[in-house]
């Protein structure tokens with residue numbers, strides 16, 4: 465009986481909420497100086513607490529091109545498997561020492577497609593590094609909702625086809641200051657009309673290991 | 687004959703190293719190029735203030751070779767190192783040096799801040815326009831590196847330096863003609879600090895203990911005998927001077943700034959101060975260098 469009720473509810477949402485209406489949640493993220501912020505992740509968590517599970521299929525990749533991770537920020541849902549191809553002609557040694565997922569893919573050769581899969585089963589932030597190239601750095605942001613999007617160069621993110629309902633909407637960025645106003649407790653998405661949720665966040669000044677050679681010639685792990 | 691033997695031995699050594707590493711994991715290519723220009727105010731390391739000669743020089747260099755991954759945390763680097771140097775005034779000092787450097791670096795685990803240790807050995811030949819300075823160059827040593835944060839990096843190294851100069855004929859009674867046969871030890875501490883995303887500041891301090899050459903005007907051979915056992919009559923500086931070998935302790939202090947144009951290229955400026963002391967003499971040298979460097 466319970467199952468039937470659940471199915472009816474899902475069908476109701478599919479018929480009335482989703483199909484055909486396609487309302488989007490659109491966000492713009494700026495920093496305190498008014499600059500548009502790239503690599504911010506917007507998440508919308510249904511206030512009902514109901515979320516669907518992530519596809520077990522590999523849906524995303526983090527590639528390596530010219531000794532750089534592509535992309536710098538990758539948002540995924542808990543349970544997602546990411547693959548780690550290598551488009552360079554050299555080996556990389558990818559690792560994470562983060563609590564959300566500790567792993568290591570030691571020295572792996574060039575390869576395309578669904579190679580080196582890693583499943584991320586806890587929410588949180590994973591900082592990726594390469595043990596050969598210290599300047600290589602990237603972030604995986606693992607969220608508990610299927611409704612998320614990453615801002616582009618213009619600071620804009622669109623969560624497409626978000627079902628109507630009430631959501632808690634949050635913004636995250638690898639360099640976001642804790643003091644930032646990063647949460648909108650209740651954002652109501654109505655059927656058939658797009659919704660806006662903009663953020664102004666404070667960013668920490670974060671420096672990364674420099675790649676270019678220094679005046680002494682040394683510096684970077686040789 | 688001895689030189690021929692050395693060529694054969696070093697050639698065989700190279701072939702051996704390449705064969706040994708052919709089975710090692712594929713690593714990556716090394717290509718570093720640099721174009722350096724600079725001013726030095728005491729190129730002859732003169733002890734007497736009036737004898738100091740200055741010049742500007744330009745120096746392109748290229749380091750190429752490859753890494754071999756010996757294990758997950760250990761890599762072997764074999765590179766050829768070629769460097770040319772041309773002086774404006776004293777072209778007798780123009781030189782071409784070439785050599786091979788073999789280094790094994792081990793990183794003690796996973797992460798940016800994990801320390802690493804490197805053992806290396808270099809052998810090369812320095813060909814100078816004024817051929818009495820031609821020398822075989824050898825050095826070997828260890829380096830220890832540790833990053834403390836994304837901004838702050840440290841390098842500690844020790845090198846044994848051996849220069850085997852050509853044996854010039856004895857020009858003065860009681861003296862040997864080989865001032866360029868030199869042995870020394872050098873210890874260095876280098877610190878780098880990232881000021882902005884692109885700007886890197888570096889400080890380095892070295893202590894060298896060993897042989898150096900100094901070129902001076904001297905007529906009093908008796909007095910010279912107190913300082914040195916090896917000297918040559920030297921016309922490199924377009925005047926009649928004596929170049930002789932001294933045992934010295936020198937401090938070298940370097941301060942540098944490096945601006946990254948992109949991930950591969952930087953523009954650099956540095957100032958180097960050298961203060962050398964022998965038992966009763968003191969010389970000093972100031973250098974200002976600018977360079978553009980490219981790393982693949």
Ligand SMILES: [Cu+2]
Nearest residue numbers: 556594596597
């Ligand atoms: Cu790498």
